[in-house]
Amino acid sequence: xxxxxxxEELEIAAAAADFIADALPIERLHQGAGPDMGAELRAxxxxxxxxALALPEGDGGSGLSAVEHALFFREVGRQCGPLDILVxxxxxxxxxxxxxxxxxxxxEQGAALLVPDGMGHRLIGAADARYGLAVMHQGAAxxxxxxxxxxxxxxxxxxxxxxxxxxxxxxIDSIEGAYIWQLGQVGVAAMxxxxxxxxxxxxxxxxxxxxxxxxxxxxxxxxxxACADMAVSNEGARAQLWYAATALKEGRGDAQAHLDAAxxxxxxxxxxATDATIQLHGGIGVTDEHNAHLLxxxxxxxxxxxxxxxxxxxxxxxAELED
Amino acid sequence: xxxxxxxxxxxxxxxARDWLAANVPGTPRPAGGHAASQFDRDWQKKLYEHGWAGVxxxxxxxxxxxxxxxxxxxxxxxxxxxxxxAHISTTYVAQMHAGPxxxxxxxxxxxxxxxxxxxxxxxxxxxxxxxxxAGSDLAALRTSGRVEGDHIVVNGAxxxxxxxxxxxxxxxxxRTDPASQRHKGLTWLAFDMKTPGIDIKPIRTMLLDxxxxxxxxxxxxxPLSAVVGQLHxxxxxxxxxxxxxxxxxxxxxxxxxFEKVGRAVRLAGEMxxxxxLPLIEDVExxxxxxxxxxxxxxxxxxxxxxxxxxxxxxxPGPKGSMMKLKVTATHKALxxxxxxxxxxxxxxxxxxxxxxxxxxxxxxxWVFSIAGGSSEIQREITADRVLELPxxx
Numbered sequence: 001x002x003x004x005x006x007x008e009e010l011e012i013a014a015a016a017a018d019f020i021a022d023a024l025p026i027e028r029l030h031q032g033a034g035p036d037m038g039a040e041l042r043a044x045x046x047x048x049x050x051x052a053l054a055l056p057e058g059d060g061g062s063g064l065s066a067v068e069h070a071l072f073f074r075e076v077g078r079q080c081g082p083l084d085i086l087v088x089x090x091x092x093x094x095x096x097x098x099x100x101x102x103x104x105x106x107x108e109q110g111a112a113l114l115v116p117d118g119m120g121h122r123l124i125g126a127a128d129a130r131y132g133l134a135v136m137h138q139g140a141a142x143x144x145x146x147x148x149x150x151x152x153x154x155x156x157x158x159x160x161x162x163x164x165x166x167x168x169x170x171x172i173d174s175i176e177g178a179y180i181w182q183l184g185q186v187g188v189a190a191m192x193x194x195x196x197x198x199x200x201x202x203x204x205x206x207x208x209x210x211x212x213x214x215x216x217x218x219x220x221x222x223x224x225x226a227c228a229d230m231a232v233s234n235e236g237a238r239a240q241l242w243y244a245a246t247a248l249k250e251g252r253g254d255a256q257a258h259l260d261a262a263x264x265x266x267x268x269x270x271x272x273a274t275d276a277t278i279q280l281h282g283g284i285g286v287t288d289e290h291n292a293h294l295l296x297x298x299x300x301x302x303x304x305x306x307x308x309x310x311x312x313x314x315x316x317x318x319a320e321l322e323d
Numbered sequence: 324x325x326x327x328x329x330x331x332x333x334x335x336x337x338x339a340r341d342w343l344a345a346n347v348p349g350t351p352r353p354a355g356g357h358a359a360s361q362f363d364r365d366w367q368k369k370l371y372e373h374g375w376a377g378v379x380x381x382x383x384x385x386x387x388x389x390x391x392x393x394x395x396x397x398x399x400x401x402x403x404x405x406x407x408x409a410h411i412s413t414t415y416v417a418q419m420h421a422g423p424x425x426x427x428x429x430x431x432x433x434x435x436x437x438x439x440x441x442x443x444x445x446x447x448x449x450x451x452x453x454x455x456x457a458g459s460d461l462a463a464l465r466t467s468g469r470v471e472g473d474h475i476v477v478n479g480a481x482x483x484x485x486x487x488x489x490x491x492x493x494x495x496x497x498r499t500d501p502a503s504q505r506h507k508g509l510t511w512l513a514f515d516m517k518t519p520g521i522d523i524k525p526i527r528t529m530l531l532d533x534x535x536x537x538x539x540x541x542x543x544x545x546p547l548s549a550v551v552g553q554l555h556x557x558x559x560x561x562x563x564x565x566x567x568x569x570x571x572x573x574x575x576x577x578x579x580x581f582e583k584v585g586r587a588v589r590l591a592g593e594m595x596x597x598x599x600l601p602l603i604e605d606v607e608x609x610x611x612x613x614x615x616x617x618x619x620x621x622x623x624x625x626x627x628x629x630x631x632x633x634x635x636x637x638x639p640g641p642k643g644s645m646m647k648l649k650v651t652a653t654h655k656a657l658x659x660x661x662x663x664x665x666x667x668x669x670x671x672x673x674x675x676x677x678x679x680x681x682x683x684x685x686x687x688x689w690v691f692s693i694a695g696g697s698s699e700i701q702r703e704i705t706a707d708r709v710l711e712l713p714x715x716x
Contacts, residue, residue, distance in 0.1 A: 003628035219713040224706035236621035243624040246324040261617040313613035
């Protein structure tokens, strides 16, 4: 029993942090970088093998697990990284032959997320993605978007493109089983955790240097106690995510319940921390030049995906747990 | 990361479960008074005689020398077996404060005298730290001790002393250097409650109970041999006590919440709303219950993470304060919600926790978030030690 990164997990987390901070720093969103990962970054992420951490070695992956997958996507979230990185990793679970999986693992072809919306779908991710992935609780459908009519919409969250797709085109592969949904939950929950941690780190650093009434604001209890509350909510989300990712790795019978709790707590932690960090920063917190709103907008989107509040709570209520 | 318990831990769980199934008392703990403390002594004696006493104590001092994770397992099995709860027992201060403090700072004589008596349930202890003007700010304490030859003469008053009337000993923190300020000049005494000159006055709380007390000291003579640690060095001794409590003292509360949520879900399945349907089918009740369940899962994960880390490093980290904040807030949310689920039954309360445990727990939720360091103090500790923010004081 051990519930924190250790050994090689720490090395992977450090390598992911370095790579993402260099390739995809949150500052890019202030410097004219567009949404999504883009073809160039997709190729370099693919080259490093980041999309296939949790895929068996025989299938072209790293043979690691949901735990390393979580550690990687926490770093993606910390830099407000786009969702299509995760969608690409999930699409790599496809067993469709003809070199498709190899192309996805290598980042040669892109995938974006299809989410049902009324009679049609929303597409989250690059409009030039070749594939659209619709993930449900018990499996996923991979659509070929080549002929789909994609109607771009202005996006609240500058990290991700948003579009309407009424007909996402032919299904070229069905991915059976709950694992793809579960790995999606781990990934989004980890991104939300990273966002929540970044939001807390930002205000803690600012509270040490910003002064009001002759003191750093971090010496005022109104600020200190709000930061402490953020720390508590982040700590709960982190511990539960490590528990859930490990439960998935170990194939425990109660993994789904732990994943639902982890996603719920990550939703709550990220929505709370990104709200509080704007408020505690004061005026600077509502400016476009600051990171706080980027984190808040990204958190609001991710909290809807792979289980929003109502859906998660409904499934959690009667779930049985093991020792 | 790894969720599997070792074979040794699994074996320990199986042995604990078997023994508890066969040995848990058939009658519930009396609600209060002498009968309750006698019940606690008897249960402690039984644990001691069968080798289950001192779960948190090193083997060298008669304890079981369990790892932190094995202690978690022990408390989980106590809860599962509906065994007497360690954290509401009159043995708590002896087991969790006084014993560990004497182990850490006591003389050989003090260890030889006190430790076996604590383990066997012969000696119950109470705590004499807080005062009318020194609660959260413990270092403001003023109860004085005047050194006269080989004695200390104590004058003053202690407050919030739980079960003082049943205790044989008190961990008593006083100011022995009259010129001293704040953390300096304090002394920690193993105080014999039979000493002449003390007066115990119960404080009736909003729970309608009289478990906590004021204890007055009027020219009370204590031998110097009762000093644990250094004379005038009591702050250091007291911190040894409190750091122990912050590390492991709330495990039982944390794990008990898990069981309470299960009870609340069953209750919501039985109680009906104005529309005649079970309340569990009310979407607001169901969502609130599920959200609280998620919090208790996080609390368990935080507990396991923190204790597994402490088992590796040998040092309790600063996360106990975050745990207490989350546990007390979740407990409060749960008891609020159940107050709605229970309907008019919630308003029936005679002061006996067994007659209406939910109403009792609702009232106790404020005690929980104030005693042992209020939530405001826990936020300060978190801001200082976890976030390393500039000091507020």
